[in-house]
Amino acid sequence: MVFTSLVDATCRPRIDALIPLCKDVAAVDINMGCPKSFSVSGGMGAALLSKPDLIHDILTTLRRNLNTPVTCKIRLLKSPQDTVELARRIEKTGVSALAVHGRKVADRPRDPAKWAEIADVVASISIPVIANGDVFEYDDFQHIKVATGASSVMVARGALWNASIFSSHGKLPWEDVKREYVRKSILWDNDIKSTKHTLKEMIMHYSCLELPEGKAVIKSESLADLARFYGEEKYYEFVTHNRFLLNGRR
Numbered sequence: 001m002v003f004t005s006l007v008d009a010t011c012r013p014r015i016d017a018l019i020p021l022c023k024d025v026a027a028v029d030i031n032m033g034c035p036k037s038f039s040v041s042g043g044m045g046a047a048l049l050s051k052p053d054l055i056h057d058i059l060t061t062l063r064r065n066l067n068t069p070v071t072c073k074i075r076l077l078k079s080p081q082d083t084v085e086l087a088r089r090i091e092k093t094g095v096s097a098l099a100v101h102g103r104k105v106a107d108r109p110r111d112p113a114k115w116a117e118i119a120d121v122v123a124s125i126s127i128p129v130i131a132n133g134d135v136f137e138y139d140d141f142q143h144i145k146v147a148t149g150a151s152s153v154m155v156a157r158g159a160l161w162n163a164s165i166f167s168s169h170g171k172l173p174w175e176d177v178k179r180e181y182v183r184k185s186i187l188w189d190n191d192i193k194s195t196k197h198t199l200k201e202m203i204m205h206y207s208c209l210e211l212p213e214g215k216a217v218i219k220s221e222s223l224a225d226l227a228r229f230y231g232e233e234k235y236y237e238f239v240t241h242n243r244f245l246l247n248g249r250r
């Protein structure tokens with residue numbers, strides 16, 4: 001596996017590193033939504049929102065040099081006017097779509113997403129807008145589209161807690177989804193940290209991490225540990241012994 005930085009020290013994209021990747025991706029998205037300190041302290045994520053000239057630079061450079069569609073994701077700015085102004089500037093760079101998370105940088109996940117301010121953006125630009133924030137049920141996909149006029153929807157926590165949110169037949173019981181998630185993690189040899197993170201999110205949402213299940217997940221150090229706890233040892237053994245054959249038919 002090769003690791004390479006896709007941006008330089010000024011957070012501008014490294015075109016030389018991006019061009020080879022573009023043959024394997026459908027689009028390049030610039031994430032200006034992440035408010036976490038590891039992003040912001042490095043001038044990335046939501047830190048970009050206060051630097052419209054840099055945003056313009058990054059997006060126009062990508063548009064000029066890549067044959068792949070470029071999109072980006074923003075959060076709401078302090079006022080609806082500021083957000084609209086930024087969205088218009090972003091649109092002018094020629095990006096294919098803009099995702100808008102209906103929260104400001106200082107908002108917490110429990111604060112309601114402001115769908116009305118996403119609607120202001122949709123009304124002001126012509127490129128597709130992807131609305132994001134507080135989609136927790138299948139019907140919410142339609143609700144947010146109607147409330148904002150957005151052409152598409154992005155969902156994070158709703159899918160993390162119960163991936164069957166995408167089913168028009170209604171959500172499956174989370175216990176069933178969790179078991180399937182454990183099996184898929186084994187089958188795809190998913191990273192243990194990522195698997196544990198998702199399981200902990202599901203348990204925190206539907207149950208409690210302090211209960212024995214939560215404690216067992218926290219203590220697990222490998223997929224084998226998780227398989228043992230969830231009674232999937234036979235499946236784990238089957239998959240690990242036949243991985244070479246299974247890889248061909250995922």
Ligand SMILES: Cc1cc2nc3c(=O)[nH]c(=O)nc-3n(C[C@H](O)[C@H](O)[C@H](O)COP(=O)(O)O)c2cc1C
Pocket residue numbers: 031032033034073101132133134135154155156157158160
């Ligand atoms: C585990 C997790 C990781 C996330 N990572 C990012 C990220 O790297 N960049 C970003 O812009 N937003 C990130 N977000 C925020 C989501 O993309 C989304 O904007 C936010 O959760 C609101 O959508 P929701 O109400 O559907 O959860 C993350 C959210 C979660 C739950």
